[in-house]
Amino acid sequence: xxxIVILASGSGSNAENIITYFKENPxxxxxxxxxxxxxxxxxxxxxxLKVPAFFFNKAAFIHSNxxxxxxxSLNPDIIVLAGFLWKVPTNIIExxxxxxxxxxxxxxxxxxxxxxxxxxxxxxxxxxxEKETGITIHYVNEHYDEGAIIFQAKTPVEPSDDADSIAEKxxxxxxxxxxxxxxxxxx
Numbered sequence: 001x002x003x004i005v006i007l008a009s010g011s012g013s014n015a016e017n018i019i020t021y022f023k024e025n026p027x028x029x030x031x032x033x034x035x036x037x038x039x040x041x042x043x044x045x046x047x048x049l050k051v052p053a054f055f056f057n058k059a060a061f062i063h064s065n066x067x068x069x070x071x072x073s074l075n076p077d078i079i080v081l082a083g084f085l086w087k088v089p090t091n092i093i094e095x096x097x098x099x100x101x102x103x104x105x106x107x108x109x110x111x112x113x114x115x116x117x118x119x120x121x122x123x124x125x126x127x128x129x130e131k132e133t134g135i136t137i138h139y140v141n142e143h144y145d146e147g148a149i150i151f152q153a154k155t156p157v158e159p160s161d162d163a164d165s166i167a168e169k170x171x172x173x174x175x176x177x178x179x180x181x182x183x184x185x186x187x
Contacts, residue, residue, distance in 0.1 A: 002186040003031045005076040007084040012042025014082035014103065014174055019049050021179035028186055031074050036061060036086055061086065068095045077186055081140065082178070085117055088140050100140040101185070103178050105170045107152055108136040112145030122163040122170065130157050133166060135173045137181050151181045 004022065008015045015033055022028045032052045035042055046053035060066040068091055071079065081088070081102040088100060104112060104121075110130075111121045125133045134154040139147035153176075155169040 001026070002028045002077045003075055004028065004078055004080055004182065004186075005031060005071060005074050006033045006080045006082050008033060008035050008040065008042040008082050009037055009085045010040055010042065010083045012040065012045040012083070013171070014178060015042050016045045016049065017175045018080065018082065018179050018182065019045075019051055022183075023049075025183075028183065031076065034067070034070070036084070042083075058086075062089050065091060068092055071096065078182060080178075080182060087114075087144060090142055093140065093142060098139065101150065101182070102138055102140050102145075102147070103174055104136045104138065104145050105133075105167070105174070106136065107132070107134045107154065108138060108145055108149060112136075114144050116145070119163055119167065122166040125157060125166055126161065126163050132156050133170060135170060135177065137178065150185070151177065153177050 006015045006018060019030045022030055030051055032054060033042060033046050034054045034056060036056060038055045043053050054070060056067050079096055079100040106121045106125065111124050132154045134152055136149055137151040138149045141147040153173045155173055157166060
């Protein structure tokens with residue numbers, strides 16, 4: 001059975017979507033969700049969905065091998081960043097060099113990099129008058145949003161759209177495509 005470990009920092013809507021997508025698949029299992037916020041709503045979702053969840057702090061993530069050891073014990077085939085906001089340290093990338101993927105709420109290379117996440121991305125898309133935006137699923141390397149692109153999907157940006165309506169369009173692309181791309185990578 002293929003194992004997925006998800007890293008999330010916030011509400012966990014993408015994590016829940018992935019967990020639900022694979023719930024009935026006998027070949028794939030979300031074995032755990034890891035979060036860097038002990039108040040993240042993703043923890044409530046994991047409890048409801050009966051998926052083990054673990055919290056870690058910055059020291060464990062950046063200044064030790066604690067998270068690497070936890071990940072190794074979970075033996076993931078793929079590590080999925082779903083709304084995870086910290087830069088992944090080199091020791092984790094080296095331990096799982098081609099197994100970590102991320103989803104970004106824009107068409108990279110535009111609107112990527114440090115500080116470009118969530119509403120900030122959608123506001124920038126609107127302010128710059130973009131005609132389209134979308135999602136990018138990519139491998140994680142040592143730089144924010146610079147890993148090899150696996151998949152992109154686009155949606156139009158209408159003049160009447162604001163940052164919230166852009167966000168909603170992008171979320172719909174995430175929910176539709178992220179689990180399918182993960183499945184293709186695993187099977």
